[in-house]
Amino acid sequence: xxxxxxxxxxxxxxxxxxxxxxxxxxxxxxxxxxxxxxxxxxxxxxxxxxxxxxxxxxxxxxxxxxxxxxxxxxxxxxxxxxxxxxxxxxxxxxxxxxxxxxxxxxxxxxxxxxxxxxxxxxxxxxxxxxxxxxxxxxxxxxxxxxxxxxxxxxxxxxxxxxxxxxxxxxxxxxxxxxxxxxxxxxxxxxxxxxxxxxxxxxxxxxxxxxxxxxxxxxxxxxxxxxxxxxxxxxxxxxxxxxxxxxx
Numbered sequence: 001x002x003x004x005x006x007x008x009x010x011x012x013x014x015x016x017x018x019x020x021x022x023x024x025x026x027x028x029x030x031x032x033x034x035x036x037x038x039x040x041x042x043x044x045x046x047x048x049x050x051x052x053x054x055x056x057x058x059x060x061x062x063x064x065x066x067x068x069x070x071x072x073x074x075x076x077x078x079x080x081x082x083x084x085x086x087x088x089x090x091x092x093x094x095x096x097x098x099x100x101x102x103x104x105x106x107x108x109x110x111x112x113x114x115x116x117x118x119x120x121x122x123x124x125x126x127x128x129x130x131x132x133x134x135x136x137x138x139x140x141x142x143x144x145x146x147x148x149x150x151x152x153x154x155x156x157x158x159x160x161x162x163x164x165x166x167x168x169x170x171x172x173x174x175x176x177x178x179x180x181x182x183x184x185x186x187x188x189x190x191x192x193x194x195x196x197x198x199x200x201x202x203x204x205x206x207x208x209x210x211x212x213x214x215x216x217x218x219x220x221x222x223x224x225x226x227x228x229x230x231x232x233x234x235x236x237x238x239x240x241x242x243x244x245x246x247x
Contacts, residue, residue: 001057004037012060012090014170015045018083020053023127028060056083065093068182072099076167078106081125085167085213095173095219097182103167103213105189110162113144113192113207117157121146124162124210142191142208160197160206163189166213177219186213 007013009031016026025047033040039057049055066089068074079085085106089095111122111131121144123131131143142162166186171177188210197206 001037004034004039007031007034007059009033014058014060014088016056017049017053018056019127020050022050022053054083058086060088060090063091066091067096068099070098074101076103076106079108087169090172092174094176095171096178099182101169101184103169103186105164105210106167107165107213110142110164110207110210111144113159113161114146115158121159142210145194145205145207158195160194161192162207163191163210165210168213169215171217173219176221176223177217178223180223184215186215188212
């Protein structure tokens with residue numbers, strides 16, 4: 001890997017292909033040894049990863065009980081094309097989230113809008129790579145806005161850029177998970193405004209919003225009534241079983 005300086009023997013890591021032909025392939029393993037930037041893993045990787053893919057190797061922090069106090073915020077480094085936009089946490093006991101976990105707009109990059117007299121914005125980025133020029137259809141990151149008039153000057157005709165996609169949150173609670181009064185979000189970022197929205201008489205609409213991220217919460221019991229907005233489903237498992245709430 002590029003930099004293993006933050007890892008040590010005994011760490012649990014997520015190995016996740018974020019972009020490329022095998023995007024979405026992932027597994028959780030443990031580090032048994034670190035030699036320079038080479039990891040020895042236990043168990044050995046179950047999957048082969050394409051050398052041209054962007055593969056994230058990220059430590060999973062472990063805790064007994066974990067509390068995120070009211071007024072505190074957790075986020076992550078954004079994707080930016082080289083891996084990121086992922087927040088992970090595993091606790092053997094209770095997880096109490098009274099603060100804010102926010103990975104809004106930390107996923108795939110939105111496409112550029114038009115600057116000048118052109119009319120071909122860029123499509124948003126996805127797990128398959130950068131978007132195409134001249135296409136504003138959905139691609140995880142939001143598409144840039146076209147110049148529908150094509151009548152502006154190169155200096156002031158600026159259409160809106162697309163918003164970045166949402167990130168990925170995964171929290172494993174060994175016993176109870178309490179999200180009362182908190183916010184957990186991995187929404188897509190808002191599309192950018194055109195020059196027209198800033199008072200310049202050229203440009204077009206806002207860029208498209210980024211695609212929604214993913215949230216996975218595992219627990220034995222769930223407390224609280226505050227959940228992120230979106231098409232979520234909540235499953236309350238029997239004690240000792242594993243269940244998840246996913247947005």
